[in-house]
Amino acid sequence: xxxxxxxxxxxxxxxxxxxxxxxxxxxxxxxxxxxxxxxxxxxxxxxxxxxxxxxxxxxxxxxxxxxxxxxxxxxxxxxxxxxxxxxxxxxxxxxxxxxxxxxxxxxxxxxxxxxxxxxxxxxxxxxxxxxxxxxxxxxxxxxxxxxxxxxxxxxxxxxxxxxxxxxxxxxxxxxxxxxxxxxxxxxxxxxxxxxxxxxxxxxxxxxxxxxxxxxxxxxxxxxxxxxxxxxxxxxxxxxxxxxxxxxxxxxxxxxxxxxxxxxxxxxxxxxxxxxxxxxxxxxxxxxxxxxxxxxxxxxxxxxxxxxxxxxxxxxxxxxxxxxxxxxxxxxxxxxxxxxxxxxxxxxxxxxxxxxxxxxxxxxxxxxxxxxxxxxxxxxxxxxxxxxxxxxxxxxxxxxxxxxxxxxxxxxxxxxxxxxxxxxxxxxxxxxxxxxxxxxxxxxxxxxxxxxxxxxxxxxxxxxxxxxxxxxxxxxxxxxxxxxxxxxxxxxxxxxxxxxxxxxxxxxxxxxxxxxxxxxxxxxxxxxxxxxxx
Numbered sequence: 001x002x003x004x005x006x007x008x009x010x011x012x013x014x015x016x017x018x019x020x021x022x023x024x025x026x027x028x029x030x031x032x033x034x035x036x037x038x039x040x041x042x043x044x045x046x047x048x049x050x051x052x053x054x055x056x057x058x059x060x061x062x063x064x065x066x067x068x069x070x071x072x073x074x075x076x077x078x079x080x081x082x083x084x085x086x087x088x089x090x091x092x093x094x095x096x097x098x099x100x101x102x103x104x105x106x107x108x109x110x111x112x113x114x115x116x117x118x119x120x121x122x123x124x125x126x127x128x129x130x131x132x133x134x135x136x137x138x139x140x141x142x143x144x145x146x147x148x149x150x151x152x153x154x155x156x157x158x159x160x161x162x163x164x165x166x167x168x169x170x171x172x173x174x175x176x177x178x179x180x181x182x183x184x185x186x187x188x189x190x191x192x193x194x195x196x197x198x199x200x201x202x203x204x205x206x207x208x209x210x211x212x213x214x215x216x217x218x219x220x221x222x223x224x225x226x227x228x229x230x231x232x233x234x235x236x237x238x239x240x241x242x243x244x245x246x247x248x249x250x251x252x253x254x255x256x257x258x259x260x261x262x263x264x265x266x267x268x269x270x271x272x273x274x275x276x277x278x279x280x281x282x283x284x285x286x287x288x289x290x291x292x293x294x295x296x297x298x299x300x301x302x303x304x305x306x307x308x309x310x311x312x313x314x315x316x317x318x319x320x321x322x323x324x325x326x327x328x329x330x331x332x333x334x335x336x337x338x339x340x341x342x343x344x345x346x347x348x349x350x351x352x353x354x355x356x357x358x359x360x361x362x363x364x365x366x367x368x369x370x371x372x373x374x375x376x377x378x379x380x381x382x383x384x385x386x387x388x389x390x391x392x393x394x395x396x397x398x399x400x401x402x403x404x405x406x407x408x409x410x411x412x413x414x415x416x417x418x419x420x421x422x423x424x425x426x427x428x429x430x431x432x433x434x435x436x437x438x439x440x441x442x443x444x445x446x447x448x449x450x451x452x453x454x455x456x457x458x459x460x461x462x463x464x465x466x467x468x469x470x471x472x473x474x475x476x477x478x479x480x481x482x483x484x485x486x487x488x489x490x491x492x493x494x495x496x497x498x499x500x501x502x503x504x505x506x507x508x509x510x511x512x513x514x515x516x517x518x519x520x521x522x523x524x525x526x527x528x529x530x531x532x533x
Contacts, residue, residue, distance in 0.1 A: 021437035022304070023386070025313055025340065025356060026393065026429040035088045037421030038075060038401040039367035040296075042111040044118035046145040048374050049152075050400070052079040053142075054123060055367075056107050059403050059419030060410060061195060065202050067416065068195040069133060071126050074105040080151045083371075083398050083425055091151045100161050102127060103136045108241070110169075110176035110185060117218065118142040119183075124172040124191050134192045137170045138163050141223055164223050168212055173296075175244035177256045178381065179279055182228070185212040186258055186277065187239040197411075209234045211277060235498070236275055236284050238265050241296050245312055246381035248303040249278060250349045254381050257285075257312070259343070260294040260319075262334075266500070267465060269332055270294035270320050272450045274351070286469055288351035289450045291321040291328065291442055292341040298370035298399045300428060302386040303379070308347035311386070313356070315340050315399060315426075316365025320452075322408075323355060328442075330527065332454060335408035336363035342439060353445035357438060364422060368402025384430075391433050399426040449525040451518050462529070464501045466518060471496050476503055477517040478529075486514070 041055030058073035077090040093104050103109070106125030111118060120140045127134045140163045147160040174188020187210075193203030213228035231237075242261025249255040256277040262270045272289045275282050297317025303310050321328055322337040338359040345351045372378060376396045377388035384396060404422040431437075450467040466474070471493055478487035487506055494501075501518075514529045 019354060019439050019441050021342075021354075021356075021439045022309070022311065022344075023302075024431040024437040025300075025358060026431060027315075027358070027360075027399070028427040028429070029361065029424050030086070030427065031423060032081065032083070032086045032088050032425065035079075035081065035423050035425075037404070037423040038079075039403050039421045040107045041075065041369075041401065042109045042118075042120050043369065043371060044111070044113040044142065044144040045371065045374065046116065046148050048082070048084055049148050050079075050081040050083070050371060051118065051142070051144050051148050052081060052400075053104055053120065054106050054109050054125075055401075055421075057421055058416065059421055060366075060405065060414055062414055062416050063197050063411070065194040065196045065200075069107065069124065074107075074125060076101075076105050078104065078147070078151060078157070080148050081400070083400075089151050091154075091157050095156070095158055096161060097163075098128060099138065100140060100163050103138045103140055103163070106136060106172075108172045110171060110174050110188065112176040112178060112183065113144065114178070114216070116144050116146075118144050119176065119216065121169040121176055121185065122171040122174070122188070132192075133194060135170050135172045135190045137165050137167055139166060139169050139223070139225070141218065162221075162223060164225070166225055168214070168225075168227060171208055173240035174208065175242075175256075175258075177244055177246055179254045179256065179277075181215065182279070183214050183216060184256060184277065185210075185214070186244050186256065187237060187242065187261065189240045207238050207240065209237045211237065211282060231281060233282070235265060236271075236273070237282070238263075239271060242271075243293070243296055243299050243314065245299050245301050246383050247276070247301065247310055247312075247345075248379060248381075248383055249276070249310075250308060250345070250347055252308075253278065254379070258282075259299075259312070259314075260290050262295065264465075267452070267454055269452055269454065270334065272452065273467070285351055286467065287446060288343075288353075289445050290343060290353055291445065292319050292337070292339045292353065292355065293317050294319040294334070295366055297365040297402070298368050300370050300384070300396065300430075301382070302384040302430070304386040306387050310345040310383075312343045313340065314343070315370070316360035316363070316402075318366045330453070331409070333409050333411065336366060336403075336405040336410070337408070338363060341442075343445075350446070353442040354439035355442060357440075363405035363408065364402055364424070365399070366403040366405075368399055368422070370397055370399055370428065372397045386430075386432075389430055389432055393429045393431045395427055396430050397428050399428060400424075444525065449518060449520075449523050451525045451527060453516070453527065453529065461506050462503070462516075464503075464518060465498065466501065466525070467498050468494055468496050468520070472520040472522075474501070475517075475519050476501070477515075477519075478506070478509075479515040479517075481513045
């Protein structure tokens with residue numbers, strides 16, 4: 001009987017040192033009476049009241065096509081949440097025109113608030129005309145403060161929505177951001193039909209592989225769109241359900257970083273590289289690897305002008321890697337995680353990942369957002385001005401909702417009871433002065449080999465994805481737990497960029513823990529592979 005390669009890989013090389021943290025993060029949960037759970041929503045805000053639209057009332061989508069993203073889980077209410085005074089109001093969307101109702105009850109819309117106008121694009125939901133699910137071709141503009149007032153005062157809401165149709169906006173699971181005066185619709189996909197995890201033909205799915213840039217002309221009555229040529233890359237922009245975060249770049253200008261996301265074009269695991277986007281285009285961060293927080297989760301962006309350092313704090317969610325008993329585990333089932341991690345970029349542009357000493361209290365964060373407190377000092381693109389925060393504890397914002405899972409891996413057993421939409425709100429504090437806070441340095445985050453081993457589980461050997469900065473030979477070593485070399489092979493020149501290695505003639509590996517080393521003349525990555533009979 002051939003051994004089965006189990007789903008866990010223990011990565012041994014990249015939690016080896018630490019850094020005195022530039023700040024600490026503290027989170028404090030609380031609940032608002034009568035506030036229900038919600039995940040994958042859109043929001044706007046006015047005077048620190050939130051306008052919350054769309055999303056799902058249930059947890060992780062189920063595997064059965066008839067049950068996944070069912071209409072019963074649609075959010076058919078628009079909520080106003082006051083996290084300061086702990087109040088909530090709601091209004092039904094049933095009085096709105098049907099096309100607006102459908103989009104407002106969809107999930108994973110892209111959205112951006114410009115002044116008092118909240119723009120919502122796309123989203124996946126139920127279409128009455130076709131009696132099926134689809135990604136919608138709409139942009140809807142909402143007058144935020146007026147709609148909030150109408151809902152709080154139980155007034156008619158129909159006059160605060162305007163909607164246009166544009167095929168460029170048929171996107172779900174992407175991100176809408178802005179650099180200076182131009183909007184950027186980054187990544188995402190078009191998903192039409194009923195979700196089916198087995199790949200049966202109940203749906204069609206097309207990734208945009210694109211950055212779609214456009215301007216909005218909005219006089220308060222009519223809306224017109226001026227599109228720029230798309231930027232398309234089928235390898236590095238092939239992302240959805242990820243984090244795209246506004247940035248201040250090393251040159252002091254605004255930008256966006258697309259972190260991680262799914263799925264790589266040739267394998268169903270997340271990206272480990274990120275992409276920086278500015279007004280001139282995009283650039284792959286070849287010298288950085290992100291091991292934590294791969295799916296959409298809350299992200300807190302902060303920039304220090306004094307040090308020219310950009311910090312991004314990620315809260316929980318779903319990831320291919322997590323830490324357990326001092327080891328970093330690779331799990332290709334992509335589990336829910338509790339990890340809170342920081343990705344920091346220094347003045348030279350070098351990015352590094354750190355695991356914070358605190359975690360989410362449960363498997364939380366997936367499908368939720370960080371909501372900035374309006375009076376916190378921030379740049380035009382909502383990046384917090386770290387230098388302007390008080391020298392002690394500052395409440396900078398909140399995290400609301402998302403998926404609450406009962407365990408790391410529930411997807412293959414999910415019947416709808418293993419997770420739910422969370423109703424918890426977390427206050428998020430930044431503590432600037434600390435002499436004791438230590439963040440664990442992920443040394444491998446600066447190792448551009450970015451090794452991923454697959455398939456997993458497998459009974460037929462292994463494959464390795466890796467990334468080279470320049471063309472190079474590679475060597476592969478496999479050692480058993482007693483240190484015996486059981487496989488060694490040198491492979492001829494590989495080109496720069498992404499590569500896949502399927503090493504030939506690997507002997508049958510009895511149940512054991514094996515050390516796998518992949519190296520070039522200048523780089524080395526070590527992982528431990530566990531096999532079982």
